[in-house]
Amino acid sequence: MSEKNIYLPYLMRIAEITEESPAVKTFRLEFVDEIAAQSFDFKTGQFGLYSAFGEGESTFCIASSPTRKGYIECTFREVGRVTAALADKEVGDIVGFRGPYGNVFPLEDWKGKNLVFIAGGIALPPLRSVIWNCLDLRDWFQDITVVYGARSVKDLVYKRELKEWSERPDMKLVTTVDPGGETPDWQGKIGFIPPVVEQLGLAAENTVAIVCGPPIMIKLTLPVLEKLGFPPERIFTTLENRMKCGVGKCGRCNTGSSYVCKDGPVYTLAELNELPAEY
């Protein structure tokens, strides 16, 4: 049999670990195999299955931009068996990666448009890949705005990058924390994401909104965007249903007949409106 084993991961060496917030870490992963490192390619929006050998696999997005070559990054919160084992790893340790899987954000279609990214809590990682991808192709787009909120200041991830984005003249960053989550020196906004978005007075015309966050945030943010005049075709999100295979076989990530691992994870609100709310 010469068929390939589709469940066989790449071996990846942890090149760098960043502590993002309590229990949230980012790994920079480099391919152990040189040929794999050369041939590997992905597009923003895609995800993978990450192995802690001895414990199993978990599904996370690729949190880095495809414009940054030679490595991938993932950001995860320690919640279960696999993520706990990953969190114990140190620089130089080996983990597994299968991917890239799933569809992509259609950056080509967004050329010449304004982009508004709206993320809550641990949902910034999938958008971070797109944000850096778009910043690295800055000429393609008009205004770029990022709205990012978390429960509290300590829960904000990518603090280094938030600082960098806040200082860039070619984009606008708005950060907010839930009331009570602020620190004495907090410079950002205080409030939940939906009203913060509403107060920004975004122009929906020629603008694409990319939203990712906990279900309650998405649920309350979508009506705000619709009120601002965003048509469902121009509101994008990325779903993260439970997966085991990532390749359209294990049978659990579907929402209606749509397999999040194959037909997603990127969907427009128009597409989601056609599907049952099984996410």
Added chain:
Amino acid sequence: MANTYNLSHESLNSLFGALRKDGRRIMAPVEAGGRTELAEVETPAQVASDYLQTILSAKEVAFPKVERLLSYTIAPGQVDLKDTEPKAVPTVLFGVRPCEAKAFGALDAVFNWDYRDKFFNARIEQLAVIGLSCTKADEACFCTSVGGGPADATGSDILLTPKEGGYLAEVCTEKGAAILNLAPDLFKPGNGVDKAAITAKVEQAFDQPALTTKLPGIFESEVWTDQALRCIGCGACAFVCPTCVCFDIQEEADPKKGERLRCWDSCGFHLFTLHASGHNPREVQGARWRQRVYHKFSYYPERYDMLGCVGCGKCTRACPVDMNLKEHLIEAAGVKA
């Protein structure tokens, strides 16, 4: 088109001998401990003579309950990963029911759309199916409502239909012809018989195309919750089902070595879709039961242009709380859209 022959009862001995001489394992329904299940046999005398259905399905010959996908050893700063070559023994599945033979097509659809699953394919490549038409059926059977029938040859490489003195043998595929060529003298020229007259009568229970068309419109119907009220989420239906293909991937490991295993799973389990956050897209049993029905009767037709159900009735017979798929589908077909 199938070539039709006569095969006498007595000639089965020689056929089994020829198959074994060719290095093939023969799996057939065997009666043991009050139930009939597939087991390896050497002679036709070991095969259950008068059985309705096995409790478990035949899918296990191509898709085992548990199988290793890869293995590895772990040392500080190092992992040695080892690919697994699936163990595929040349196998003849003898005497399985037409519904079960047909079910391999539904498994193949999932394992080979887009990415190809080498584990399933290695076994299927080594598998030949000699189906056996049904001369009886029970109230759980509904093959004729899902495009099959008691003498349907789909999925069989050779289909045997019992008749006076032996069998009508339809050689349907190249794999079937290869078996014939192992013992060509046993297959006597034969004329077609009216199979319908000598096989089981299974009344059509519902209009499946109409049901499939209707399902998207009754997703929110209370019928799914109502039907699932007594479901205990045990997953027996999925484990006996010949088409249920959903699986889990689990790690079996110690600090130095491990293997990654594929195990049967069930959409009836709460854990099946549970997110790390605690959120569950299919939070209640009704939603999970609905997924089971929709996967087989709505999503399969939409994605693969076939049904994910062959009407064998195994789930109904296995259900400890008497959920009856045929009855539930009849009820669903009657729901006002």
